[in-house]
Amino acid sequence: TFFSEKNGARPHELLIPYTRAMFVSHLLRAEAPRRCLLVGLGGGAMVHFLARHFPETELDAVEIDPLVVQIADEWFATRPGPRTRIHTADGFVYLAEAKAAGRRWDAIYMDAYLKPAEDTDSRGLQLRLKTERFFADLGGLLAEGGVVVFNILRSPALAEDVRTIRRVFRYVHLVRGWGGNVIVAASHSAPPDALERERRASALEARELGVSFLDLARALRRVD
Numbered sequence: 001t002f003f004s005e006k007n008g009a010r011p012h013e014l015l016i017p018y019t020r021a022m023f024v025s026h027l028l029r030a031e032a033p034r035r036c037l038l039v040g041l042g043g044g045a046m047v048h049f050l051a052r053h054f055p056e057t058e059l060d061a062v063e064i065d066p067l068v069v070q071i072a073d074e075w076f077a078t079r080p081g082p083r084t085r086i087h088t089a090d091g092f093v094y095l096a097e098a099k100a101a102g103r104r105w106d107a108i109y110m111d112a113y114l115k116p117a118e119d120t121d122s123r124g125l126q127l128r129l130k131t132e133r134f135f136a137d138l139g140g141l142l143a144e145g146g147v148v149v150f151n152i153l154r155s156p157a158l159a160e161d162v163r164t165i166r167r168v169f170r171y172v173h174l175v176r177g178w179g180g181n182v183i184v185a186a187s188h189s190a191p192p193d194a195l196e197r198e199r200r201a202s203a204l205e206a207r208e209l210g211v212s213f214l215d216l217a218r219a220l221r222r223v224d
Helices: 017-026 045-053 066-076 091-101 132-139 158-168 194-205 213-219
Strands: 035-039 058-063 084-088 105-110 142-152 171-178 181-187 221-223
Touching: 017 045, 017 105, 017 142, 017 171, 017 181, 017 213, 035 045, 035 091, 045 058, 045 084, 058 066, 066 084, 091 132, 132 142, 132 158, 142 158, 158 171, 158 181, 171 213, 194 213
Parallel strands: 035 058, 035 105, 058 084, 105 142
Antiparallel strands: 142 181, 171 181, 171 221
16 A cells, blocks of 8 residues: 555655545535544555645544554655644544544545454455444444445445444445445534536546545435
8 A cells, every 4th residue: 555655755645545435424414524543554644635635624644553653654754744643542442532532524434454463354344344333333423414434345244234334324325346345434413415516526637636526426325
């Protein structure tokens, strides 16, 4: 992931397709998220994208592996900024502490994968990050109208993971075909209707952000 993201001159460009699809968050709310949380740092392209194109956004980025944080800093200049905080911490623990503190975010991006191990599934996703109880706690961290966006790798467990998310959240949408990953967006609040999403997509497209928001809007599918 690091090497495919490497773009020193333009680190804000989302070179990996699924990272572009993660910003479906900006179509599923009445307005762009102002307070965001990213769990799983990678090279930090999503951090740079928000800082450049949505500088009013306050972002907390959480990464469990200090080596990843170091590489993101040294290779991609992914560092704390005026509105960006980078936390080297276990995402599960960080979220539990945030719940206790009453923190809330407009958008939460879940992109946390490790190497497969006894406490992860075959894709490397921590098992404790895919339970119904965890999803319920995650939903409790959303501000009014907030949305959680999950990056899910394709596997035999995909359908069950989506069903578990659907048991917790009233509104669930899928985006397929963006880099082979499945992006799942979930919310307790009704999203804008299809016409309004197209309008928002057109407005974002006009800003030339490097994301085809119109294609993204048309790829959205509601899970009933």
